Amino acid sequence: MPSINQLVATKVLQLRHEHLKNITRREPKLWSEITEENEYNIITMVIPTRGCSWALSEYGGCSVCGYINDSSRDLSIPIPTILSEIETLLKKIETKKRIILKIFNSGSFFDESDVPRNLRENITKLIQKYPHCSQLSVESRSEYVINYSNIIEKTKKAIDPTILEVGIGLESSNNSILRDCWNKGMRVSDYDQAVDVLKNIGVKIKTYIFIKPPFLTEYEALIDSISTINHAVSQGTDSISINPCSVQNGTLAHYLYKKDRYQPPWLWSILFIVSNTKKKYPQIKLICEPTAGGKPRGTHNCGECDIKVLGYIKDIIDNQPIPSDYSKICSCAVRWYTLITSPIELFRTTKLSKLG
């Protein structure tokens, strides 16, 4: 039995069903892009698999996640199309640069009901043909890492010396927040166990940390994120991806947002968290590319300074200095500071007891 709060899970499931019933089904589509980072070419591909089993479960999935809206669900998966697209991209890139291949399925790569074994094994075989592919990055929930460690070990050996990186959503290191705000269906100890499994196999670990689920004030969300980063580092994560909430359709976050009871985090909070993490853990690879940054449904400030602050977040990651006094960047920093230091924050947050 996963760790859930029945009140929250029931609401998340109801909203999920209503939304999925009403959206028009589209043919599954592949999305890919090639970017460059230092000495690497990066191929990022989002493959339309059946969708996250947790989101399709009787518990409705995570309270903030709408990835299931774009998954193929019961439509057939074009495995040969996916493989041929990966191969075309691998061939296209000049071989002098090394390649990082990121395959995301918005679910779990090691969950065979989501990513069929045939697809996973054929991706592994393709990588063996392209020795300049130096890293394969995928994602998985902790339980599939724990339950299918033998498959992960096999995949790692098959693609060696290509590095295998697995991204896991820890989101929060507080079990109550995972249960009551996230409906994550896992405990912190599951993440810890999954990290141990991956470290024993020699797999690189990326940890996703989410900023501001429903029911938390800006201050609570900020403090929780900082503790969660400390936890992930203490467990031995190799990199951290900081993900501020962007409100996605069909989710509990969207339901509360429409009622004016949820506000995505301020960009100041993200700037503070990124800056704090970089100072404290310079050895950790840090990623923060906010979805819908500067837009009403994503992390934003007053509207005047959003682009500038997004630029400063990037500067911190690139080891560039930024002003330490945020109020010199924009006067709205004073509003943010007042908000996070006031004892009672009522601004567009709702308490769990008011869910309904």
Ligand code: SF4
């Ligand atoms: S956040 Fe991850 S585990 Fe949660 S519903 Fe989305 S894809 Fe599934």
Ligand SMILES: [Zn+2]
């Ligand atoms: Zn501003």
